[in-house]
Amino acid sequence: MDTHELRTAYQAARAKGLRARDAAAAIGVSEGAALAAHIGATDGPTRAVALKTEWLALLQSLKPCGPLLALTRNEGVVHEKTGVYEKLSGEGAIGLALGEDIDLRLFFHQWHAGLAVTELPQNPGNEVLPSLQFFDRHGTAVHKIYVRETTDREAWRRVVGQWQDPAAAPSFEPVSSPTAKASASVDAKAFSEAWGAMTDTHQFFPLLRQFGVERRQSFRLVEGRYTRRVDRHAVRDTLSDASFDGTPIMVFVGSPGCIQIHTGPVKRVEPMEMKGQVWLNVLDPGFNLHLREDLIDEVWVVEKPTSDGVVTSLEAFDAGGELMAMFFGARKPGQAERGAWRGILAQRPTVDAPTPA
Numbered sequence: 001m002d003t004h005e006l007r008t009a010y011q012a013a014r015a016k017g018l019r020a021r022d023a024a025a026a027i028g029v030s031e032g033a034a035l036a037a038h039i040g041a042t043d044g045p046t047r048a049v050a051l052k053t054e055w056l057a058l059l060q061s062l063k064p065c066g067p068l069l070a071l072t073r074n075e076g077v078v079h080e081k082t083g084v085y086e087k088l089s090g091e092g093a094i095g096l097a098l099g100e101d102i103d104l105r106l107f108f109h110q111w112h113a114g115l116a117v118t119e120l121p122q123n124p125g126n127e128v129l130p131s132l133q134f135f136d137r138h139g140t141a142v143h144k145i146y147v148r149e150t151t152d153r154e155a156w157r158r159v160v161g162q163w164q165d166p167a168a169a170p171s172f173e174p175v176s177s178p179t180a181k182a183s184a185s186v187d188a189k190a191f192s193e194a195w196g197a198m199t200d201t202h203q204f205f206p207l208l209r210q211f212g213v214e215r216r217q218s219f220r221l222v223e224g225r226y227t228r229r230v231d232r233h234a235v236r237d238t239l240s241d242a243s244f245d246g247t248p249i250m251v252f253v254g255s256p257g258c259i260q261i262h263t264g265p266v267k268r269v270e271p272m273e274m275k276g277q278v279w280l281n282v283l284d285p286g287f288n289l290h291l292r293e294d295l296i297d298e299v300w301v302v303e304k305p306t307s308d309g310v311v312t313s314l315e316a317f318d319a320g321g322e323l324m325a326m327f328f329g330a331r332k333p334g335q336a337e338r339g340a341w342r343g344i345l346a347q348r349p350t351v352d353a354p355t356p357a
Contacts, residue, residue: 001027006037011044020119021073021141030139035115036170049160050168051114051132055106056090058114058132058163059097062145064155069146070102072253072260076295076324079253079260080288082148101286103261104143110257112137113170116160130156134257139172142257186211188221195222199307216321219300223353226303230348234299235291235316236280238327238344239269247340248330251282251289254323262287263330291316291325301345309336312345 001009006029013023024034038048051058062068062085070081083101090096095106114134121128132145147156191211195218198204208218219227231237242249243266251262268283271293282289297319303310314327329341 001029003037006034007041007044007046010034010037011046014045024139030135030172031141032113032115032135032139032170033172034139035117035133036113036139036172038117039115039169045120047118049116049164050166050170051116051163052165052168053111053114054163055108055111055114055134056088056095058159059085059095059106060088061159061162064152065147065159066152066155067148067150068102069148070104070260071144071146072104072255072258073141074253074255074324075320075322076292076318077253078288078290079251079262079325080290081260081262082286085145103263105259105261106143107257110136110142112172113168114163115170116164130160132160135170135172136256137173138175138256140175140256142255143260186213186217186221191218192222192225195226196305198305201304201306201311204304214321215315215323216298216300216317219302219315220353228301228350229353230299230301230314231351232293232296232299234301234314234348235296235325235327236269236271236293237348238314239266239280239282241344241347242341243267243269245340245344247338247344249341250328250330251287252326252328253289262289289325295319296324297321301348308334311337312342314345314348 009027010023013026018026021031024031035048038046039050041047067082067084070083072079081101084099085097085102086099088095088097090106093107093109095108097104097106111134114132116130117133118128118130129147131147133141134143136142147153194207198207208215213221246265248263248265253260266282266284270281270283272279272281277292278294280291280293295318296316298317300315302313302315311328316324318324329338331337
């Protein structure tokens with residue numbers, strides 16, 4: 001499709017009520033490619049402007065805008081936090097946002113293109129909410145930032161003006177799927193011993209790289225000792241229990257280039273079925289979570305030893321083995337894990353591994 005055909009097809013899909021990501025998929029392109037086709041558009045409901053690629057400096061310039069909506073998602077989960085972009089720092093390709101509400105781990109080597117997007121809502125009565133949207137080289141969104149009602153619009157316009165790059169023409173490439181290392185080729189005993197020797201949860205990713213395993217594969221290697229499978233409804237039950245007793249938790253959701261974190265209580269937990277999809281929602285002021293419960297394939301309770309004691313997480317995966325979301329008890333470094341959080345996870349019954357077909 002040429003640019004005009006792409007714009008027309010995308011707008012037709014959007015007019016059917018599809019969200020941007022789904023509309024792009026429906027016409028056979030990535031979300032990044034669909035929106036980049038609107039660079040320079042002077043008519044129609046969608047306009048886009050390319051941005052300079054100085055990612056950390058761009059994010060640091062957002063503080064004067066005040067409250068913004070930070071959105072990070074993957075195939076099955078959307079994580080939304082409202083707050084101020086502050087306390088941003090970085091070293092090389094790694095960045096951090098450690099604001100009171102906006103808590104991010106940023107992997108800038110995955111950030112390929114940025115767009116300032118203005119899109120008229122499908123419902124004419126809704127307000128236009130401009131956004132900054134960032135994509136990896138495949139056109140998959142890594143992070144999005146939306147204007148809120150209390151955002152300083154003039155400060156927002158200054159940011160867009162400062163970072164726009166009229167000469168840029170982002171392009172994207174198809175996705176290629178990596179092949180995980182077979183479990184039989186991993187020294188399971190050595191891996192289990194290395195797991196047990198961890199003193200910090202941040203040592204987990206280097207451990208996976210050292211042994212050449214992916215996350216869910218690693219859980220299977222230490223199943224029964226440090227990990228156990230639980231029911232697919234464990235996420236719903238855990239959030240409901242935390243809501244009921246007020247246990248503060250941490251909710252991690254990642255894209256290819258960002259992990260977004262909520263720390264605090266969850267209060268309003270609402271499942272919803274819509275168009276054959278089952279959504280598990282947290283609908284709290286300042287924090288929304290939308291998780292496709294019907295896409296959950298496996299859920300694990302995971303224990304990692306640290307110098308502060310064992311840290312326990314609940315982790316959900318889809319059928320492709322992709323991590324959907326992680327849940328921890330809220331704590332700070334140097335603190336032991338909350339007994340209430342361990343108690344909630346202890347109530348999740350262990351299930352057996354599925355029998356191979």
